[in-house]
Amino acid sequence: MSGVVHISEAANLALHTMILLASDPERPLRVNCATKVLPVSENHLAKVLQRLAHVGLVRSTRGPHGGFTLARPPKKITLLEVWEAIEGPLAPHGCLLGKPQCGGSCVLGDFIDKTNAAFRKKLARTRLSDVAGSFKRSDAP
Numbered sequence: 721m722s723g724v725v726h727i728s729e730a731a732n733l734a735l736h737t738m739i740l741l742a743s744d745p746e747r748p749l750r751v752n753c754a755t756k757v758l759p760v761s762e763n764h765l766a767k768v769l770q771r772l773a774h775v776g777l778v779r780s781t782r783g784p785h786g787g788f789t790l791a792r793p794p795k796k797i798t799l800l801e802v803w804e805a806i807e808g809p810l811a812p813h814g815c816l817l818g819k820p821q822c823g824g825s826c827v828l829g830d831f832i833d834k835t836n837a838a839f840r841k842k843l844a845r846t847r848l849s850d851v852a853g854s855f856k857r858s859d860a861p
Contacts, residue, residue: 725839731806733760733768738802741778742794742852748787749857757857768806775805794848803843810840 736758741749751762751769758765769788772778777797778788790797803810 725810725836728807729760729764730768730771731803733758733765734772734802734806735799736855737765737769737788738772738777738790738797738799738848739851739854740857741788741790742797742848743855743857745790745794745852748781748785748789750787753787753857757855772802772805777802777805790848794852797848798844799846799848799851800840800843802848810836810843 737749737754740754740757751766754765755762769778769780773780773788776791779791780786780788800810
């Protein structure tokens with residue numbers, strides 16, 4: 721259904737990978753280690769991380785001690801930034817039928833707008849540091 725918040729697999733992976741990175745922000749996370757926690761192919765996760773690197777949320781380092789690290793401290797990155805890096809701006813949506821203005825007889829009323837606004841507000845207010853302990857890296861010492 722158009723207009724209702726949908727969390728794509730890429731956005732889901734981006735959010736969860738950033739939480740993994742925030743759980744130990746000083747230590748690089750290798751893609752193969754992240755896929756032990758996140759049920760996804762290395763190729764798919766690598767593409768998501770490349771998108772996050774492109775917008776400056778993560779840095780990558782090559783080599784045997786390389787991997788991905790956060791580009792900024794976890795307290796300075798919101799979940800909304802991560803979401804928008806993958807999905808684009810999270811803007812309010814209008815009528816589900818695509819009409820420029822609702823005639824007031826919508827079955828869902830303003831439920832969809834309120835739901836989208838609450839989702840955006842939650843992402844904007846939540847920093848990686850707030851959720852960094854949600855789960856642990858499998859490569860933890």
